[in-house]
Amino acid sequence: MKTTIFTFHPDLKNGSRINASLAKAASEASFEVRDVYRLYPDFKIDVTAEQTVLEASDRIVLQFPIYWYQTPALLKQWFDAVLEYGWAYGSTGNALRGKEVLLVASFGAGAEDYQLDGRFHTTVEEVLKPIATIQYHTGLLFLEPFITTGTLNLSDEGLNEQVEKYLNILSAE
Template sequence: MKTLVLVFHPDMSASRVNRPLAARAETLGDEVTVRYMYDIYPDQKVDVAAEQAVLEAADRVVLQFPMYWYSTPALLKQWEDDVLLYGWAYGSTGKALAGKELLVAVSTGGPGDDYSHDGSYGYTLTELLRPLQATANMVQMTYLEPFTTTGTLTITDEALAQQVEDYAAVLESADLPTLDRRG
């Protein structure tokens, strides 16, 4: 399975979590391609044709990013707006992504327990990621259960090392759980 990992982190040099996750993904062989989107597009001017070409070549697309203010980094939103065009990604003739898988790999500073109806934030991560799930549905992709790394502000080195290996296992797996339209 050809897996495309799009890393949307605005400062990878300062990343304690996304940097080792992406670095581990790079070791998985020719079937996994990792692209550092802020390095490719520092001015946030996305090359639509290039992005559509790499998407077309993939079977699974991974959006890896830290969650900021309960949302995605700005470049990820810009990328969606620019690349997922009517007639290509959706609409009566837009079938380029149909049948491909979408995996969200998200990290949060806050602990996992805070992402619940009874937690500090009042919403689950699944609920906060719903716009990405809706996008996957619109472009006819299979939305996979997100890979989450929570509590990154206090994660131990040992827990981070385990998370990195868990991520590699997920990326190498041919059979991942999906979320239906209602999550």
């Protein structure tokens, strides 16, 4: 199974312990990791190149932090540009049908904050719902998301545990 990881973090090297650690571990485990902000710092996405990579993948991993209850801007731009009508969906678009998608999202606040009665009055599932809804247009098969909450206070031990869990999920077929 060909797994491709698309990371969407504006400053992967300096701005995120969890996303940088996950991407590094995946790369060291021989998974293809695409740092999309490094590839397209000007947001001018090479749609054909991205579609070619997606077509060659069996499992698509979208790895990103949540900012203000939303994805980073380039991920939204990537969805808009790459998942175009006639290719990803529509009467003739089915290039992604049957491919697996794993959302790998990190949240700075703790899990207790993402409860209906928590500090933010919303859940992780509700925050990710707009992305998961893509499956109904594209025929993608969304797997259970890999979520890390509390990244602002994540211990080194907690970070290592998440990296290990992530590699186990990536290696499962």
